[in-house]
Amino acid sequence: MYKILTVEDKVRVPPVKFRLAQDEAIKVSLEDAFEGIIDRKVGVILAVTEIISIGEGRIFPGDGSINYPVQFKVLIYLPELHELVKGPVIDVTEFGVFVRIGALDGMVHVSQIMNDFVSYDQKNAIFTGRESSRVLKEGDTAKARIVAVSLGKEYKIGLTMRQPGLGVEGWPQKEKESQEKHVRRKGGKGQQAPKKLSD
Numbered sequence: 001m002y003k004i005l006t007v008e009d010k011v012r013v014p015p016v017k018f019r020l021a022q023d024e025a026i027k028v029s030l031e032d033a034f035e036g037i038i039d040r041k042v043g044v045i046l047a048v049t050e051i052i053s054i055g056e057g058r059i060f061p062g063d064g065s066i067n068y069p070v071q072f073k074v075l076i077y078l079p080e081l082h083e084l085v086k087g088p089v090i091d092v093t094e095f096g097v098f099v100r101i102g103a104l105d106g107m108v109h110v111s112q113i114m115n116d117f118v119s120y121d122q123k124n125a126i127f128t129g130r131e132s133s134r135v136l137k138e139g140d141t142a143k144a145r146i147v148a149v150s151l152g153k154e155y156k157i158g159l160t161m162r163q164p165g166l167g168v169e170g171w172p173q174k175e176k177e178s179q180e181k182h183v184r185r186k187g188g189k190g191q192q193a194p195k196k197l198s199d
Helices: 022-034 171-185
Strands: 002-013 043-054 066-077 084-093 096-101 104-109 118-121 126-129 135-137 141-150 156-160
Touching: 002 022, 002 043, 022 043, 022 066, 084 135, 096 141, 096 156, 104 141
Parallel strands: 104 156
Antiparallel strands: 002 066, 043 066, 084 096, 084 141, 096 104, 118 126, 126 135, 141 156
8 A cells, every 4th residue: 555654854964965955965865765665664755745844954973964853744555465466577487477466566376366277387387277267477467366465585475376366357258158168068957946846
């Protein structure tokens, strides 16, 4: 989930940025210090969006930089359990696929791709469902649900596509076609009405 957070912290503006206007120098220093950081509680900091207030700068002995207390806003992305996400499949491996969900990548393990036995074509990097004939490949747009989140320097986001309405765009139609084929194989459109008993 994307959020805007208000943060109070100190920022160090080095002498190389003194040629810039104060607001610009502080914003650039905040961007350098915070953007791209992944925090276990906050998520990934995507952008410094606004500086609200700047306190009085201080110079400490032995350091030519100016340190400012600053209140500012940041745009963050914090993946949440059970959140629905959508994004392109960016990598296909024999153990699953990676889906780009905004600022981060999530992994769909092979066991969570679909409710079907899947086979992996290593040469073409494609997963195929045996009964459903569903295909999953790099470049597909996939809808998934977050089932596991672990954030830190190395993060892991687990996804599933086995729930109804999830998967690659176009899969629901293939599922309907597969069910129709299954019914035709059994020799009818569905259950027959019971015969009437004579009085």
